[in-house]
Amino acid sequence: MGKLVPTEGFEDGMDPGTERRRSMVAETTIPRQPHEKNPLWKDAGNITLLIVLYLLQGVPLGLSFGAVPFLLKSKLSFADIALFSLSSYPYSLKLLWSPIVDSVFFKAIGRRKSWIVPIQAITGTCLAVLGSRIDEIMNQEHLPVTMLAVVFTALVFLCATQDIAVDGWALTLLRDENKHFASTAQTIGLNTGYFLSFTVFLALNSSEFCNKYLRSVPATEGVLQLGSYLQFWGAMFLLCDAWLVCFKKEEIDDTETIDEIKTVYETIWKVCMMPHMKKFIGVLMVAKLGFIANEAVTPLKLLDKGLHKEDLALSVLIDFPFQILFGYYAAKWSSGAQPLRPWLYAFYGRLAFAVVGMLLVWSFPSGGVTSSYFFIVITATVLNSFTSTVQFVGMGSFFTKISDPLIGGTYMTLLNTLSNLGGTWPRFFVLEAVDHYTDAHCTVTEPESSVYPICLTDTQKAHCKSLGGECIVRRDGYYIVGIASVIIGLLTLLLYVKPQIERLHRLPDRAWRLRKEKSEDDGVNGTGGRSGETEKLMGQ
Template identity: 35%
Template structure:
């Protein structure tokens, strides 16, 4: 039985809910009047989502800032490794272990139907998951704030990588669940003519949260950065800390005086602060933000069991429009794979300092920069104009990257069936992520296979294609020199494939954009009586 929908008194209605049918509203021009508060709420929810993701990315660098050597990090990573394991093997195993932290966002499709089908109608379909999930994230952060210090190690104490991986995996799992709920809520919170703005909220909000959790945290936690740019008097630590251990004794001794700004900020505890923010803002959303069902007058929100929702997911995949979309999403990033995954590593090998390089370059420009870098860097000194070239390339890449991302997300939001919005959006987002991950992994795996080497000692006739041949070359007093870098072969292949894909894919994409809403709907519509 459907409950009567009444307007809330908080002024935060879900898109006014008095829209026209799908075909009309999908073609209405965007009009944000009346949706300003909803857009702000979505932006903030996505910002919160980015905080745990940024923290997860910052942990390896944070360990280095604490003086924990990489070998110490490896030593405690996997107890199953034998004492005779090679460093390369250990590094691969530790990378594989900590990469589990990022898995939830690639696996969230597995439990998205549960989020769509299990909820309290009186509380709200999305709020039933959003509110408890964000409370758990806040409580988890408070718990980590008081306990993570012992797991991080430092000095001669190795960090407990297993526990850190488990904890941040849990944090990412909760963030992925929050993402499912917010993606679904965005489809009904905004007017149908404004649903494309959900992609902007997603990209800008999540990027801002990631920036706060990663870049801002790493910078302000670094004593070197703070002493150089923020402090008048140098100190041994940064102005913020990750766990809940702050030197309160040193601060309380100034209780009868005004604290200097860096002394006051030194009491700022990152995990504790964001834990409190999660708890406080979640309470406000729970109390003052009402949730309304889908905005289709002829289509009340569907109530289905878990198995029905999984069956519905299979029906979504069988839609002809979705099958074409799947093919596009899984192949559209092949042309960028060598650039995205290999170019930055090659630049580091050529002598660009790692701490200066956080760049994702584009296309053949990346290949050109990799080729020219060894000629521009002499004596380990990187000239200023080289950084200018990188910054210009990076800025252009970021603008084009986010233009494409926002456009794709806006398209996902427009075509997703609001009746199963969480599952629908999660399916498309997961396929989009997978379409970027598998080509990058393949490019990294194949780059060595396409690389040709020769031993510098003429008497040693081998191509250094195996560990034994490499060792033979070294024992003969030579080195294995690269005669043809596999990166250039991959870049050429990706460039050719990209142009071929564009000649095919652009027409397919235009066809998908012209399809009516009914071609994307998986739930049969019935006229209201």
């Protein structure tokens, strides 16, 4: 089955910002001699600062990608959730404005603080204001989905922009011998923020969890409401921002080169226009079609069936350490000359677990979740996580292998942005299709009307029950979309993805490099032949 996190905007459910972390590791890891001691303590304060900044980014992302869709599901249809899912797009498209963030700044403030300071202030203020009204909004009978989507899209956009600036600051904030700890700080910070806003928040927001484990006297609400949670983190954003303004000065690195915005965009365009890159982009755009329904809909469908939000959050928490373990072995398997070979094998596994997810929804116990059923859910989640991690690491290894070292950061960010976009663009249409193909109506009509109410949300089902009727599902669009997704995925794999991957594997690494403009010196230095050879390879 799919991972139990609605992973909009994430590459296969991984934490946001991973694409920049890959490029950061590729560009900044400095090999040290075996006898050299690592003066980590000299950068302890800066590493802590990076962890805090990444943690703050992870908080709104955990809400937008994880907790809020689960809270909304009881009152919204899948089509409404599809609209809200558009809020994840900024994280998949941040490459479009990352050259601007890297190039435009006020020298007196600092290249990175010019962006981080105002973004922290705006984000903190937005969270505080939203927190003062969100509980009232969430308790409305008819939720303003469009307004919520716009607000969280703005928050994700701010976090994505800050992520660009913080990633760039990490390259100059740490000493050369400690730069490889930037990716560690990002992993710790983003994951901590994400799980605080997803796993921890859903548990403390659940009345069932709090009554069972935290209270002696039962209550109808959890101990933590969304409004107070947002206000707390709004205050944390503003406090961190004040500290940055008053106490943290950004050092100016005179050796750091700043590319012109136009040059960066021209480079991105040239990379995309390489013939074999066009084919690879086609693979990235369709590679996730086979299991996108499972990843996007199955967790929400289980929630709709009666699995508690805190149980879903617990499954994610249990799955997290396994991801780390699987990542280690996946990296070993993907380190050869053909790193996408394990990726292809894992493709079959993810298609299989898409079928398993549908079986779990179909066989949901009518009397409620049992221990054995929940164990099967966790097992399926962990095993699907294994196949997902193998694909993620394998694709990352291939990106590292083919990236042009001269433009490594831009190249890696471009590839990972395209990969993330391949998992983002179908999600809206899949969620919309589930409602479109679902036929669920109440058995009685509305008073003074001959219309049979539809039964797609918990609110609509409760309304039908209040009328003395019963909701009858004549056709469940989840199974139609899920089966179609698996069939399309299998056909795409066999007829397009696998043949293209095998062709791309046969290309030498130099075929992925951008050619330098031919100059008069090329003929003098005898490089004309190599240039011709590269041009031939690029035309394959």
